Amino acid sequence: MKLTYYPGCTLNTVAKQFDASAKKSALELGFEMDELSEWNCCGASFPLTPDNIMGLSAPTKVLAQARKAGDTVMTLCSVCYNVLKRTNKVIRDDTDRRDVVCGFIEEDYDGSIDVLHFLEVLRDRVGFEKVKEAVKRPLEGLKAGAYYGCMLLRPFEDMGIDNCEDPTIFEDLLKALGCEPVGFPNKIECCGSHLALGKDNEEIVTKLSGNVMQSAAGSGAELIVTSCPLCQYNLDGAQEKLEASMPGYRPVPIVYFTQILGLSLGQSETELGLDTSRWDARPLLKEKGI
Amino acid sequence: MMHKLAKDDIQSDILGQIERVSGEELNKCYQCGNCTGSCPVSFAMEIPPTKTIRMLQLGRVDDVLKANSMWLCVSCLQCYSRCPKAVSAANLFEALRQLSLRKGESHEEIKDLPFPFLKGAPQQAIVSGFRKFVS
Ligand code: SF4
Ligand code: SF4
Numbered sequence: 001m002k003l004t005y006y007p008g009c010t011l012n013t014v015a016k017q018f019d020a021s022a023k024k025s026a027l028e029l030g031f032e033m034d035e036l037s038e039w040n041c042c043g044a045s046f047p048l049t050p051d052n053i054m055g056l057s058a059p060t061k062v063l064a065q066a067r068k069a070g071d072t073v074m075t076l077c078s079v080c081y082n083v084l085k086r087t088n089k090v091i092r093d094d095t096d097r098r099d100v101v102c103g104f105i106e107e108d109y110d111g112s113i114d115v116l117h118f119l120e121v122l123r124d125r126v127g128f129e130k131v132k133e134a135v136k137r138p139l140e141g142l143k144a145g146a147y148y149g150c151m152l153l154r155p156f157e158d159m160g161i162d163n164c165e166d167p168t169i170f171e172d173l174l175k176a177l178g179c180e181p182v183g184f185p186n187k188i189e190c191c192g193s194h195l196a197l198g199k200d201n202e203e204i205v206t207k208l209s210g211n212v213m214q215s216a217a218g219s220g221a222e223l224i225v226t227s228c229p230l231c232q233y234n235l236d237g238a239q240e241k242l243e244a245s246m247p248g249y250r251p252v253p254i255v256y257f258t259q260i261l262g263l264s265l266g267q268s269e270t271e272l273g274l275d276t277s278r279w280d281a282r283p284l285l286k287e288k289g290i
Numbered sequence: 291m292m293h294k295l296a297k298d299d300i301q302s303d304i305l306g307q308i309e310r311v312s313g314e315e316l317n318k319c320y321q322c323g324n325c326t327g328s329c330p331v332s333f334a335m336e337i338p339p340t341k342t343i344r345m346l347q348l349g350r351v352d353d354v355l356k357a358n359s360m361w362l363c364v365s366c367l368q369c370y371s372r373c374p375k376a377v378s379a380a381n382l383f384e385a386l387r388q389l390s391l392r393k394g395e396s397h398e399e400i401k402d403l404p405f406p407f408l409k410g411a412p413q414q415a416i417v418s419g420f421r422k423f424v425s
Contacts, residue, residue, distance in 0.1 A: 009413035044417035048365060048384040050313040055421070079414050154367040164371060190330050190366035196411060197419025198398050204362065208330055229412040 003121065004069045005033040006062055008080040009041045015077075015229040015256070017273025022076050022118055022258040028265045029126050029134055033074065036065055042083040045194065056101045059087040063115075064107035072114045074121060076258065078228040082151035085115040086158045117152065118258070119169050119227065120161055128176040136266035138178030141288050144260065145182045145221025145252075146170035147212065149231045150190050164188070170225060170257065177264040186215035191234040209238030217252060222284055225257040232256070236278040253281035263290070299349030304389075308346065312385035318375045319343045325369035325379045335359040339369050339379035346382070360386040361397050361423070391425040398423040 003026075011019040026033050039062055047055025063084060066073035075081045091098045092111025102109055122131055148167055156164040167188065171181035189212055192205030213235060216224055226232050232254045239251040259272045263285075274281050309316060325339040332338040336357040337345065345354050354360075363383035370378035390397070398419070408416065 009417070014410070014412050041413070041417055043421065044414040045365065045421050048378070048381045049311050049388060051311045051385075052388065077414070079418070150364075150366040150368075154371050156371065190364045190368070193364040193366065194415060194418040194422050195362070195364055196415040197403065197407070198361075198423060199402060201362075204331060204334055208364075211330075230415050230418075233410075233412050233415060 001031040001125065002034050003031055003072060003074045003116070004066050005035050005074050006039055006042075006066060006080060006084065007035060008075065008077045009044075010229045011077055015232075017276060018076055018229065018256040018258060021256065021262040021267065021272050024267060024271070025258055025262045025265055026118075029122070029131060031121070031126070034069070036062075036069065036073075038065055042080050042087075044079055044083065046083045046086045050097075053097055053100050056087050056090060056097065057105050059083050060091055060101050060109060061105050061107065063088055063091065063111075063113055064102075064105070064109035067109055067113045071112070072116055074116045074118060076118045076227065076256075078117075078149060078151040079230065081115065081117045082159065088113060088115050089158055117161060117227070119152075119173065122173060122261075123169060128172055131173070131261075132176040135177055135264045137264055137290065139260065139264050139288075139290055140178050142179045142285075142290065143182050143220050143222045144174050144179040145184055145216040145219070145224040146174060146187055147216065147224050147226050147231065147235075147254075148188050149226065149228055150188070150193070152227060153188060173257065173261070174225065177260060179260070182216065182219050182221040184216045184219035184221060186212045189215075191228075191231045192238075193230060193234070196230065196234055196237075205234050206238045206241045209234045210242055213239060213242065213252065217250075222252060223260075223281055224252055224254045225260055226254060227257055239279060251279045253277055253279045253284065255281055293348065293350075295348060300347070302349060302351065304351050305346065305349060307389065308351070308382065308385050311388060312378075312381045314378055314381050314385075316343060316347050316382075319347070319373075319377045320375060322374060324372045324374065325377075328368040328372045329363075329379070330366060330368065331362045331364060335362055339363075339383075343377070343379060343382065355386060355390070359383065360390075365422075387422060391423075394425050396423065396425045400424060 043058040153164040174181035192208040195201035360383040
């Protein structure tokens with residue numbers, strides 16, 4: 001199986017380990033990620049106001065490009081997934097906006113592609129049972145917190161990947177890898193998102209990400225998995241502040257779910273880029289005998 | 291404080307513009323408070339989502355535009371997700387931001403962004419931040 005793949009800007013730059021670990025794991029699970037030969041940034045936020053037609057042009061260009069290569073496009077980043085999937089629905093269902101956007105970008109596209117997330121491919125096409133069979137190094141005893149954030153799940157009627165109040169797709173994958181999945185109260189809450197940018201927002205991001213971390217750590221998570229580079233950035237940063245301000249707070253490694261997947265499939269820590277994380281997961285893995 | 295409800299206030303051009311840009315119908319909201327209860331940043335908003343909508347229903351657009359709320363909304367969609375009337379406070383806040391940005395008034399200046407942020411932040415933070423804050 002070969003799937004057209006859209007990496008997006010962040011996976012091509014600061015989150016290369018997310019991209020590399022996914023590509024390698026996919027091959028081991030029997031499918032190939034075929035990166036689009038030409039692509040642009042999706043815009044990194046879906047234009048919430050229907051009147052902002054311009055904001056649809058960048059993601060529609062990506063979709064039109066992908067349609068030339070096949071009938072599905074797969075992403076890894078939660079934000080790319082959200083933007084592409086929601087845009088695709090607009091282009092499919094709203095012919096007025098479709099005509100304006102497609103006229104502007106000079107593409108003939110009708111919304112007929114399926115936008116998939118890597119997690120969905122693992123669940124629905126490969127199957128978690130098959131993933132489990134492929135595991136070479138079960139991650140026994142590792143208490144991994146499943147952090148979804150916002151973009152993978154909401155709005156439910158557009159995203160539909162899982163129940164948006166109590167999703168389990170991460171936990172189900174983690175179970176297949178031999179981990180002990182930890183769901184926690186704040187697993188679907190926001191990390192602070194784009195407030196990462198801005199002069200007066202640091203305290204708020206620290207509070208939001210800090211709430212997520214304390215909720216996860218309080219539920220026993222020793223490591224957090226995510227599918228969003230911005231979540232990772234905000235959680236990493238908040239832990240620096242928590243460490244400095246809260247006596248006894250122990251930062252927890254935040255890793256991409258594909259790094260944990262790759263680890264269970266036998267890839268090495270350096271290959272997976274685990275040595276480049278802000279909070280090192282290697283001592284924890286060693287302690288667990290993984 | 292007594293607020294006098296005038297027909298001109300609740301049928302003003304600017305309210306019509308907010309409804310058109312956001313795609314939301316303000317009168318659908320029946321003030322249950324689910325949005326504010328679900329909003330992760332309502333604690334820091336000068337006017338939280340439920341109250342923002344009530345004030346818009348009453349035509350108090352100026353007060354709403356002066357508040358910090360629209361710049362703090364993280365577009366997480368918890369409000370919309372849990373609204374029994376399918377109203378999106380997120381879309382309304384986005385419309386308010388756009389009304390301001392489209393006048394050329396940026397909320398953040400690119401030249402003020404610290405170098406370590408530009409160098410280390412994920413590209414998506416920079417791109418989405420520009421879309422939300424820079425005109
Ligand atoms: S949840 Fe919906 S109906 Fe309830 S106060 Fe908020 S916008 Fe109004
Ligand atoms: S989208 Fe904005 S208003 Fe709605 S819950 Fe999130 S932060 Fe609050």
